[in-house]
Amino acid sequence: MTNISKYARLLASLLGICLRREPAVTAFLLAAMAVNAVAFAGIGLALKYTVDSMAAGAAVSAAIGGVLAALAYAADRTVSGAASAMRFHVMEKVGHIEIEPGIMRASAELPEIDHLEHQEYLDRITAIRGRSWAIVGSAWNAVEAVSMGVRLILTLLILGAASPWLLLMLPCVVLQLWFDRRAQVRLKRSELVAARNQRAQIHFFKLCISGSAGKELRVSGVGPQLVDRQVAAAEQVRASRSRALIASGCWRAVGWTVFTVGYASVIGLVAVQVADGAASVGDVMMAVTIGALLRGVLDRALQSTSDASGAARVLEPYLWLREYAERRGLSRTDVPAPRRLTDGITLSNLTFSYPGTDRNAVDDLSVTLPAGAVVAVVGEYGSGKTTLVKLLAKLHRPHSGRILVDGDDLAEIDTVAWRESLSAAFQDFGRYQTTFAESIGLGDLRHGTAASLDAAVTAADADELRSRLPDGDRTQLGSAFGGIDLSEGQWQKVALARACMRPEPVVLLLDEPTASLDAPSEQAVFESYMDRAKSLGRSIGAVTVIVSHRFSTVAGADLILVMKEGALIESGDHDELMRSGGLYKELFEIHSASYLGAGK
Ligand SMILES: Nc1ncnc2c1ncn2[C@@H]1O[C@H](COP(=O)(O)OP(=O)(O)OP(=O)(O)O)[C@@H](O)[C@H]1O
Numbered sequence: 001m002t003n004i005s006k007y008a009r010l011l012a013s014l015l016g017i018c019l020r021r022e023p024a025v026t027a028f029l030l031a032a033m034a035v036n037a038v039a040f041a042g043i044g045l046a047l048k049y050t051v052d053s054m055a056a057g058a059a060v061s062a063a064i065g066g067v068l069a070a071l072a073y074a075a076d077r078t079v080s081g082a083a084s085a086m087r088f089h090v091m092e093k094v095g096h097i098e099i100e101p102g103i104m105r106a107s108a109e110l111p112e113i114d115h116l117e118h119q120e121y122l123d124r125i126t127a128i129r130g131r132s133w134a135i136v137g138s139a140w141n142a143v144e145a146v147s148m149g150v151r152l153i154l155t156l157l158i159l160g161a162a163s164p165w166l167l168l169m170l171p172c173v174v175l176q177l178w179f180d181r182r183a184q185v186r187l188k189r190s191e192l193v194a195a196r197n198q199r200a201q202i203h204f205f206k207l208c209i210s211g212s213a214g215k216e217l218r219v220s221g222v223g224p225q226l227v228d229r230q231v232a233a234a235e236q237v238r239a240s241r242s243r244a245l246i247a248s249g250c251w252r253a254v255g256w257t258v259f260t261v262g263y264a265s266v267i268g269l270v271a272v273q274v275a276d277g278a279a280s281v282g283d284v285m286m287a288v289t290i291g292a293l294l295r296g297v298l299d300r301a302l303q304s305t306s307d308a309s310g311a312a313r314v315l316e317p318y319l320w321l322r323e324y325a326e327r328r329g330l331s332r333t334d335v336p337a338p339r340r341l342t343d344g345i346t347l348s349n350l351t352f353s354y355p356g357t358d359r360n361a362v363d364d365l366s367v368t369l370p371a372g373a374v375v376a377v378v379g380e381y382g383s384g385k386t387t388l389v390k391l392l393a394k395l396h397r398p399h400s401g402r403i404l405v406d407g408d409d410l411a412e413i414d415t416v417a418w419r420e421s422l423s424a425a426f427q428d429f430g431r432y433q434t435t436f437a438e439s440i441g442l443g444d445l446r447h448g449t450a451a452s453l454d455a456a457v458t459a460a461d462a463d464e465l466r467s468r469l470p471d472g473d474r475t476q477l478g479s480a481f482g483g484i485d486l487s488e489g490q491w492q493k494v495a496l497a498r499a500c501m502r503p504e505p506v507v508l509l510l511d512e513p514t515a516s517l518d519a520p521s522e523q524a525v526f527e528s529y530m531d532r533a534k535s536l537g538r539s540i541g542a543v544t545v546i547v548s549h550r551f552s553t554v555a556g557a558d559l560i561l562v563m564k565e566g567a568l569i570e571s572g573d574h575d576e577l578m579r580s581g582g583l584y585k586e587l588f589e590i591h592s593a594s595y596l597g598a599g600k
Pocket of ligand 1: 117354355357361379380381382383384385386387388
């Protein structure tokens with residue numbers, strides 16, 4: 001499909017949404033644009049009819065013509081005024097209740113998170129953030145451009161029919177508008193030049209009154225010089241503005257002179273035609289009225305066409321995001337997620353690299369995570385631990401290799417069902433500024449109960465935090481909405497409690513879940529997590545994958561995976577790895593030494 005037909009379909013669908021959400025107002029707006037297109041020509045015709053009737057001595061016809069001209073004028077003005085207010089109403093309403101949520105859905109409801117790291121995606125989100133009204137507005141700009149085009153064509157047809165000379169008004173108006181634009185460009189350019197000096201003025205002024213620079217200023221005696229520089233900058237602003245005002249005034253004067261001479265000449269030519277009997281007095285009257293207003297009509301037509309064509313700035317990103325969301329959207333499958341594991345999870349030649357990078361973040365990784373096991377993943381910074389956790393959560397698609405869950409390919413398992421059977425606490429956790437109970441309850445929207453909330457709070461060692469909340473579970477968190485602000489560690493406890501809400505996850509993913517906690521809290525949380533992991537391991541074969549730099553925690557795991565540059569270089573339990581004397585032993589000893597050295 002070509003770009004033009006894509007945009008045309010998008011604009012039509014935006015108008016369709018307006019019609020669905022605000023049928024009466026949309027119908028009124030469309031009618032108003034139709035009235036605007038024809039009313040202007042109606043004014044001219046009615047005036048001509050009035051004057052010609054008067055010339056013919058037909059008083060009643062003249063009166064009717066006068067009334068019609070007044071009605072056409074009133075309709076044009078009244079409808080335009082009401083339509084512009086209503087247009088803003090529709091743009092805002094449809095923008096906020098249809099377009100903005102659509103943009104949010106195009107991000108939040110994608111099953112994977114590649115887009116959040118995709119530069120092209122992020123650029124487009126930035127381009128339309130807070131501009132949902134402009135996306136709807138672009139559809140109305142297009143309708144207005146059509147309406148203004150029709151208005152202009154009708155006006156020219158009427159003028160041409162009265163006398164072909166009248167069509168010469170068009171080049172006069174075009175020339176005047178061209179000079180007018182030059183004048184505007186000159187003023188804008190001078191504002192850009194003046195802006196630099198204005199910033200300098202503000203800078204010098206602030207330095208003179210600033211408390212921090214005040215001491216230095218007095219010691220160095222530079223104060224008077226700053227004042228002089230401020231005055232010089234102000235003088236440059238004034239001089240550049242004056243020059244621009246004079247130049248733009250000249251451009252405008254030339255434009256209006258050209259228009260006036262042309263306009264008067266055309267009217268003169270028509271007057272000659274009247275004298276020759278080739279045109280009526282009504283034609284002159286119509287030419288005088290419509291000719292004087294033609295400039296406004298052409299200006300609006302050009303403006304709305306340029307607005308409509310400029311709409312690509314918001315339409316292109318919006319269309320791109322919609323197409324991206326369609327391509328990468330969630331597709332459900334009928335392979336259910338397991339409720340218990342019997343064999344475990346097998347990673348087979350798993351490989352993944354982030355878009356735009358040429359290094360594998362996870363490189364040909366093969367290992368089995370046995371059912372019921374607590375698996376720790378260790379390695380230096382950037383070795384691929386978090387990426388492995390994200391692949392297990394289906395947040396990225398592996399480039400090659402497979403993840404088999406009790407023999408079923410994870411790629412085939414229904415993503416929604418898989419996510420519902422996970423519990424995950426990530427290093428970069430969310431801070432939901434809602435009530436304490438809601439912020440934790442989000443962890444299990446479908447089955448969460450008051451009892452599971454209590455258990456989750458205890459598992460995250462957050463009972464003390466909860467007891468200190470001024471309004472208990474209903475305490476609003478975060479200062480953005482007038483709630484209490486939490487420390488980093490307290491936010492992390494809330495996130496950890498959220499991750500404990502699901503009562504029987506078959507996979508628990510913990511990626512540095514206690515990085516912001518103090519040592520006693522970390523110990524308490526780990527003990528509680530380990531108890532829970534082992535108990536779930538025994539009852540439903542749940543696999544726990546924990547990423548941690550704390551080797552004291554890691555040592556207790558059933559299986560430890562040691563990663564380096566995306567590859568699995570060692571695996572086994574603590575004793576086996578210590579005996580083999582590889583990277584794990586080295587990291588463990590460095591960690592133990594720094595731990596003791598720090599006197600902890
Ligand atoms: N969004 C991303 N885009 C591009 N490269 C990334 C992205 N996230 C991670 N990487 C790269 O992938 C590699 C593995 O990163 P990952 O976060 O998985 O390592 P890690 O072992 O968890 O590190 P850390 O211990 O610091 O959390 C690193 O080289 C990292 O720079």
